[in-house]
Amino acid sequence: MVQGITGREGSFHTEQMQALGTNVVAGTSPGKGGTTHLGVPVFNTVADAVMATGANASGIFVPPPFAPDAIMEAAAAGISLIVCITEGIPIQDMIRVKDFLRGYPSARLLGANCPGLITPGVAKIGIIPQRITMSGPVGLVSRSGTLTYEVGSALSASGLGQSTIVGIGGDPVLGLTFRDVIELFERDRATTHLVVIGEIGGSDEEHAAELLGRGSRLKTVAFISGRTAPEGKRMGHAGAIISGNRGTAKSKEEAFRQAGVAVAETTDEIVGLLR
Amino acid sequence: MVQGITGREGSFHTEQMQALGTNVVAGTSPGKGGTTHLGVPVFNTVADAVMATGANASGIFVPPPFAPDAIMEAAAAGISLIVCITEGIPIQDMIRVKDFLRGYPSARLLGANCPGLITPGVAKIGIIPQRITMSGPVGLVSRSGTLTYEVGSALSASGLGQSTIVGIGGDPVLGLTFRDVIELFERDRATTHLVVIGEIGGSDEEHAAELLGRGSRLKTVAFISGRTAPEGKRMGHAGAIISGNRGTAKSKEEAFRQAGVAVAETTDEIVGLLR
């Protein structure tokens, strides 16, 4: 289903999702319950939509002031895959959302501020353009939107199709992590190769490397953007106290190398290392 | 352990508990950590006390403004039986405490505003006077303090000793319910008889009756006080909307009778019905 289906973004991307064959069974838009939009029944609330249609995944296309509530509404209504595209959600809202989601352990949140996910030729939730993709064995997981498209295109152009492409989003406080997504790829029979596209900041790449270092059946290439980005103009020490030396491109690349994962220095190198 | 051990109430009842042989291993009183009181080591926080002594039950003797925090502190520190004697805790505080305790499912709260529990001749947490008790096979659970003492005395005077006496407290929002305590008595080999002393208000007695009606190995007598109490001078309808006809002495007595439980009309009748 799609939350905010009648909005401009919601409408446009619902059509894109339908064009790929995604089974969009419901949408929400408070006050428009009972109407139909793009051939899809519209409900006032997610709980109403779930009750009527059995929807189990939701893409969220609502503005930042309403997106945190939309995520929690989806989780409380029993949605198990929540994909939040919205960019610009305040961090403290997301921290509260993350705590709320602890009460709904079967709900997985992707994003916010992410392009969503796509299984080429099958279905998608979010905004990843279908035409950069091609069906195949490579799992692709990324923190960056446009870099995902760039690498996806390059893979497709080289004949390396993708099983699923997952954009986890660029915000500091996210739902699914690299680690979570890699665990899912490990269990996915259609995936034999893996590309991880990280960036500076946080320790999610380090944690992913640690997981891969314990042994993986996937042939993996990692790429980190921001190698030459200067350290932010920090003020205060709190950040430094808790993060220490983690979070730099160097520490992330080193973590992947120590885990036996090939590291690409430019995106152009990824295809070669993956073969 | 005892929270608020250095206060007047805490001191007095710690001595009483020790006199019965209760193994009081620690106390708390912020700022007095490192000292000793009544032969018991004092700590600044419950977590410190648990770390040092392994305490697993706590009696709380602190004033109402601090008692809710003390309950949550005990639960967070891993205490599994929390007995809160404090009277006069605001109801909204207790509602928040109850929600907090959901995060600590192994912590049991007795009270607040309860006299605690005693296993005659063995140990007690709280303020039930030892001299009204006598060891034996009767489990006694009650919402009222002085009625508990009265019935306990009557049982002892008739030679009917008690396995354990539990006062669940008189506040509208409580920890352990009649039901919870009865389930524990069912599993207690030392208990063969049961006395339930309820009062008007709420539906805890009805729920207890329902449980007993499903079959019980305990010979049980119930007593409800407040048969002639007039309906409170209510204002507003919210209470009536949610409670309907439950909560009266009549509905409670009827529930017990339907469950096959003998109902005493005065406390004097209890002993006779129990034999």
Next chain:
Amino acid sequence: MKLLEYQAKEVLSSLGIPIPPGVVARTPAEAVAGFEKLGPVAVKAQVPVGGRGKAGGIKLAKTADEARKAAEQIIGMDIKGFKVPLVYCEAALEIEREIYVGFTVDRDARANILLLSAKGGIDIEQVAEESPESIARLYPNPWRGPMDFELTQLVYDAGLGELARPLSAIIENLYRAIPELDALTAEINPLVVTKKGEVIAGDAKLEVDENAAWRHKDLEERYGGVVEGDPYEVEAKKRGLTYVSLDGEIGIIGNGAGLCMSTLDLVQRAGGRAANFCDIGGGAKAEVVENALAVILMNPRVKGVLMNVFGGITRGDEVAKGLVHARDNLKMKLPLVVRLSGTREEEGRKILKQNGIEPGANAWEAAQKIVELATMETPTPAAARPDLPAEEVTLEHPS
């Protein structure tokens, strides 16, 4: 603490809930002034109890004369035992529809419950009984408060989707009374939708937790001084007692609510009727006993007093000494039966007997004895009773 309607509305207004303009009137002249300021008004009795409408405590006034007459009729009227001290003259609303919204503590769920129904008005209890599904319910998490999506669902569940925005805002503000005021019950019934489409509180009920008074001294100062109907309850409150007036003739003192209630039950069983419920709690200090006895003796209906004390920690001899002292101080002439049990009960009974007070062997015997004594008793002259305070009891109006 139960607030009067005009007080509850003041509070709800401070939380951002729309209320009609209104004026408090203690005299018919003030009601006329209210009419002149506001135009057509509802003249409403201010009592901390429901059902005033059916009791004739609300009258619509379309002229100054009607306002005067309504105030004359209502002020001083007795509604369920409360003598109406003042009226609230409120601008009359053009009612399009009436909604019910409120919250209270659900004891069984150990949580607050929000209730919303499109079928508001005086018959809400009947609605609850006959079509409970027409009342939408929400248990907000007590730390987070109601979430936006929960309020949206509540409003649509109640069939009030077209009012989602104003209703969500009003419910959110109403809920603020929980964290900010320790409210136990707050209710707007009816919540009026006017012909112009405004959503505004037609009536308001608010009860705050007296156990939390230390957190809300402002509230206590502003509204705590206002006196409710029953003079004995008012006096008992001033003396810090847990006291409820009943309509029988046997005064009751007990320690502990459960014991006290079971004492009421025994008196009824013995053929008498209790004049009150008075719980002096644990410890039972001499001063508290004296206060309790004083308030009970103010009531001319009382023909005897039964005291039922079980001493857990309290020593029976000390209770007995305190009681004798109190009786003597108050020059009490009425029959007094005491059931004293627990620690040092023998010593206590001895003291009572030496001072002419009848000790009961057990609670049941004591109840029978006081009923018997009270039935024989002839009325006591007024001089033998402590007086109510001389100053007239007046309501303070925060201006």
Next chain:
Amino acid sequence: MKLLEYQAKEVLSSLGIPIPPGVVARTPAEAVAGFEKLGPVAVKAQVPVGGRGKAGGIKLAKTADEARKAAEQIIGMDIKGFKVPLVYCEAALEIEREIYVGFTVDRDARANILLLSAKGGIDIEQVAEESPESIARLYPNPWRGPMDFELTQLVYDAGLGELARPLSAIIENLYRAIPELDALTAEINPLVVTKKGEVIAGDAKLEVDENAAWRHKDLEERYGGVVEGDPYEVEAKKRGLTYVSLDGEIGIIGNGAGLCMSTLDLVQRAGGRAANFCDIGGGAKAEVVENALAVILMNPRVKGVLMNVFGGITRGDEVAKGLVHARDNLKMKLPLVVRLSGTREEEGRKILKQNGIEPGANAWEAAQKIVELATMETPTPAAARPDLPAEEVTLEHPS
């Protein structure tokens, strides 16, 4: 949004945290006036970056003359790229001990973390590295906030039990900046215990979430107009761009943060240095491209511009048209290389070539090309650059 010290202290004071009296001075004369009002003062550079003490940005003044001299030296000084616009003259404290207290977002834990240490002062990062156990930590639940018992434990864990009361109160108030202001980081270092035993904020740092600006318009109005050091960042902020100044000579425009960062990496690999980071986001409308180009061209160090766009939804021909338009409007003379990929890339490249703009076949080739062109480039006459706004950039002080 990062607040200056005096602004952060204003905010913390409004949350109930004690701060010393102080006066903002934009001129040495105002610093003297501050001294006359307050007595001995610390004269402190106001810049939104740490390390000003070591850079000579804080001086103690015991006489009016010292205050004047300190202000003369500090105002206009450059601290880590920020030209100091004003100083804060604050009553000097008699320091008994220095404590560290602060919170920030712990990305890995997806939570806020509170930090407290008895070893406050300028060496706190060293303390964190050498004896991390001397910094007590707490992750408060984001809905409940820190509980009393958690604060008590934190304070005792930090070995500051004798200050439990004032510290718990200060931390509780500091934490209010999270729910009430959407703060991401707040720090008091040092939190000073004076010789008289007062506990008072010696310094303060506060960063609030710009994504939450719509919730805090007052904060934005009060402090958002205040201009930070780098003039290009200031100008970019006015135009609503995501822009960071760097110290190289190649201007960079990209869509998406990841793509933009990887473009920086490629330029460095090709032997050049980026002059900025500028992410124009998805969509890449002509107006945004023109704004980005305008800001980049204001910087006289820039010798060439590289634009890297991957069109997912964006159409390449439209991006190309917009860029040509922007270049012409701005009369841009510097080399410009564009890597355009994705939807309609061929059409886009054709438009670029027709208009004399070099398209790169891929990002790596484009990076090599711009570095080559920029190295050959001779300085452009100033007339060919857009000017910074004519009015002088001044700091507004909320009085």
